[in-house]
Amino acid sequence: MQAMANELVGAAHAENLLGVGEHRRNFQRLSRLFDEGAVELSKAREVVDMMDLAYGREGLFESRRRELSKQLAAQNALFRIRSNASLINNLSGSFAGNAERILSAERDKTTSAIGFAKIVILATGVGAVLIALASAMFVARYVTANITSISNAMMRLAQGDRATRLPQKLAANDEIGILQRSFRVFRANALRLDRMNQRLNRQNALFERVFLNITDGVAITDPEGRLTAVNPSFSKTLRLDPSLNPVGAEIQVVLRSSILAENKSNWRFDESFAGFSEIHGDNGLVIEIRRNALPEGGGVWLFSDATERRQVQDRLRQIQHIEGLGKVAGEVAHDFGNILSSIASNVHLVEQSRTNAQTDTYFYRMRNALEIGTSLVQRLLAFAKKQALMPEVIDLNELIAGLIDLIEVSLKDGVALETQPGVGPNYVLADPGQLESAILNLCLNADQSIKSAGRIRVSIRRPDKSTTVVSVTDTGSGMDKATQLRAFEPFFSTRSGENGTGLGLAMVYGFMKQSGGDAAICSKCGIGTKVSLSFPTAQVASETPREIASGQTALLVEDDPDTMRQTASCLENEGFSVTPASTLEGAMTHLDKIEHLDLLVTDLNLDDGKTGWPLVKQCEDKFADCQIIVVSGRLPERFFDGCEQLKARTVALVEKPFSQEKLESALQGRRCGACA
Numbered sequence: 021m022q023a024m025a026n027e028l029v030g031a032a033h034a035e036n037l038l039g040v041g042e043h044r045r046n047f048q049r050l051s052r053l054f055d056e057g058a059v060e061l062s063k064a065r066e067v068v069d070m071m072d073l074a075y076g077r078e079g080l081f082e083s084r085r086r087e088l089s090k091q092l093a094a095q096n097a098l099f100r101i102r103s104n105a106s107l108i109n110n111l112s113g114s115f116a117g118n119a120e121r122i123l124s125a126e127r128d129k130t131t132s133a134i135g136f137a138k139i140v141i142l143a144t145g146v147g148a149v150l151i152a153l154a155s156a157m158f159v160a161r162y163v164t165a166n167i168t169s170i171s172n173a174m175m176r177l178a179q180g181d182r183a184t185r186l187p188q189k190l191a192a193n194d195e196i197g198i199l200q201r202s203f204r205v206f207r208a209n210a211l212r213l214d215r216m217n218q219r220l221n222r223q224n225a226l227f228e229r230v231f232l233n234i235t236d237g238v239a240i241t242d243p244e245g246r247l248t249a250v251n252p253s254f255s256k257t258l259r260l261d262p263s264l265n266p267v268g269a270e271i272q273v274v275l276r277s278s279i280l281a282e283n284k285s286n287w288r289f290d291e292s293f294a295g296f297s298e299i300h301g302d303n304g305l306v307i308e309i310r311r312n313a314l315p316e317g318g319g320v321w322l323f324s325d326a327t328e329r330r331q332v333q334d335r336l337r338q339i340q341h342i343e344g345l346g347k348v349a350g351e352v353a354h355d356f357g358n359i360l361s362s363i364a365s366n367v368h369l370v371e372q373s374r375t376n377a378q379t380d381t382y383f384y385r386m387r388n389a390l391e392i393g394t395s396l397v398q399r400l401l402a403f404a405k406k407q408a409l410m411p412e413v414i415d416l417n418e419l420i421a422g423l424i425d426l427i428e429v430s431l432k433d434g435v436a437l438e439t440q441p442g443v444g445p446n447y448v449l450a451d452p453g454q455l456e457s458a459i460l461n462l463c464l465n466a467d468q469s470i471k472s473a474g475r476i477r478v479s480i481r482r483p484d485k486s487t488t489v490v491s492v493t494d495t496g497s498g499m500d501k502a503t504q505l506r507a508f509e510p511f512f513s514t515r516s517g518e519n520g521t522g523l524g525l526a527m528v529y530g531f532m533k534q535s536g537g538d539a540a541i542c543s544k545c546g547i548g549t550k551v552s553l554s555f556p557t558a559q560v561a562s563e564t565p566r567e568i569a570s571g572q573t574a575l576l577v578e579d580d581p582d583t584m585r586q587t588a589s590c591l592e593n594e595g596f597s598v599t600p601a602s603t604l605e606g607a608m609t610h611l612d613k614i615e616h617l618d619l620l621v622t623d624l625n626l627d628d629g630k631t632g633w634p635l636v637k638q639c640e641d642k643f644a645d646c647q648i649i650v651v652s653g654r655l656p657e658r659f660f661d662g663c664e665q666l667k668a669r670t671v672a673l674v675e676k677p678f679s680q681e682k683l684e685s686a687l688q689g690r691r692c693g694a695c696a
């Protein structure tokens with residue numbers, strides 16, 4: 021039993037399944053001993069208990085076996101776990117190795133990739149920097165330069181330089197291009213504006229010129245009738261004080277202080293006036309007044325001095341009237357002349373066969389009446405432009421010179437006669453006898469208009485190349501307007517009785533018209549009268565071929581080198597061999613030396629206040645045939661002023677600037693300008 025228990029205990033403590041089996045087999049063997057009855061009965065119970073304990077499913081051996089099996093299984097499992105763990109370890113080691121390798125390979129790859137990436141990044145960076153630089157340069161060169169050039173051009177354009185342009189490159193299709201195109205549009209607009217401005221300025225300037233220079237007075241008034249603008253002719257036309265500016269004043273007040281106020285009529289020119297009116301003043305003054313209302317109130321006033329126009333119209337009417345009278349006079353004179361000549365021939369026949377001496381007185385009276393009638397007829401024919409004229413080319417200077425004596429004896433004491441010949445010869449085509457009679461007639465009229473003492477001047481001038489005028493001016497009573505208008509009418513006379521036939525001026529008028537000229541009167545009461553006879557200048561110089569003075573000698577005295585050169589070449593063109601002298605002394609010395617001289621041309625005012633007259637005098641004394649021309653920028657009022665001792669002879673006075681034409685006319689009219 022003990023052994024069985026030991027076996028049980030041994031089994032319980034067995035370390036392995038073999039030990040358990042061993043103990044079991046030992047127990048079984050012992051238990052079989054028990055079965056064989058070797059064991060005392062007292063102990064049988066305990067053995068059965070021990071057997072219960074030992075066998076069965078829950079018996080010790082089985083439990084121990086199961087426990088050991090489980091231990092074994094656990095150990096196996098542990099082992100397997102361990103082996104698996106080692107496997108896993110190995111695997112993980114190899115995996116880690118692989119992974120390491122792969123990683124290292126990847127690392128290598130990554131490193132090279134990074135290296136490449138670095139290079140790429142670097143290259144990209146460099147590229148980017150280069151691009152940035154290029155862009156910067158592009159911006160600097162293209163954008164900035166273009167913008168600068170455009171903005172500069174804009175500034176120049178804004179400052180008024182319209183010639184400014186952009187380079188004529190094709191504009192790109194970018195913002196710069198848009199800017200350039202904008203600039204061109206801007207410039208085109210600026211130019212168009214300029215043109216418009218210029219047009220406006222021109223128009224303004226034109227309006228201003230018209231406003232400033234129009235001979236009519238223009239005034240603009242506001243709705244209250246105050247002057248807001250006037251032109252210079254306003255004050256002139258209305259004879260206002262030119263130093264006063266009427267702007268701001270009421271037009272009514274201004275007009276009341278003007279020449280219009282002298283008019284007696286009851287005029288009322290204020291803002292209520294509209295349309296046209298005219299005011300007549302003394303001495304034929306006529307002022308026309310027009311006012312147009314402005315849409316916004318106020319008005320534009322126009323004051324026109326129509327005096328001259330009216331005079332011209334009056335003159336035209338006068339001419340028409342005289343022409344009409346001329347026709348009648350011509351017809352009457354013609355028929356009356358025939359009657360007179362028939363009476364005259366019959367009177368002559370009766371006179372031949374007269375028997376009674378007493379009839380002599382009757383015949384004498386008849387002859388007188390016939391002479392008066394014939395003279396009347398002749399004068400009427402002259403007025404009617406129907407007298408027989410024998411025109412020829414005459415130099416007016418010569419004609420007047422020859423008439424002076426006759427005029428002088430016809431004038432009353434106290435009346436002085438002055439003549440003022442024209443420069444150079446003054447050729448006209450006229451009947452010399454009738455012209456003399458016309459001038460004489462004018463002088464007689466002038467003489468009659470002078471009460472006790474006064475002056476009559478007969479002058480000749482050429483206002484232009486084509487006209488030559490001879491005028492008779494007196495300091496007599498003058499004529500009023502009505503007389504002036506009718507003075508040329510036949511039989512119009514203000515002189516009473518025998519003194520006036522009213523045919524003098526009528527004859528003069530008819531003669532002048534018949535000669536292709538005209539007669540005009542300019543007169544002022546109390547001041548005097550000027551009657552002017554104007555002729556077309558006769559073209560004599562061009563008809564006669566010019567003589568070239570070949571081989572002739574001339575002395576030219578001139579202190580100004582330029583004038584000297586120019587005058588010398590004019591003289592040389594005429595064929596003269598010229599000796600120049602720049603001083604009076606030099607010229608005098610030359611005159612002393614030479615034996616012959618054809619022409620002396622001397623400046624009148626030489627240096628040091630000396631004049632050319634002593635030279636003229638010496639030349640005149642030494643060379644009787646020498647022609648003398650005195651040239652001056654300031655002609656003396658009268659010929660030979662300052663050298664009265666000179667004889668009247670061949671001296672021509674020529675005004676500077678000297679010209680070939682003036683020289684030619686001075687050379688041709690050798691006697692022109694001769695005057696005492």
Ligand SMILES: Nc1ncnc2c1ncn2[C@@H]1O[C@H](COP(=O)(O)OP(=O)(O)O)[C@@H](O)[C@H]1O
Nearest residue numbers: 465466469507513514515520521522524525549
């Ligand atoms: N020089 C003059 N000065 C003033 N009145 C003049 C002058 N010449 C002419 N008249 C005026 O013209 C009028 C006409 O002149 P005219 O035909 O010569 O006739 P008459 O001398 O016979 O009167 C004169 O009566 C005179 O009133």
Ligand SMILES: [Mg+2]
Nearest residue numbers: 465522524525
């Ligand atoms: Mg007369």
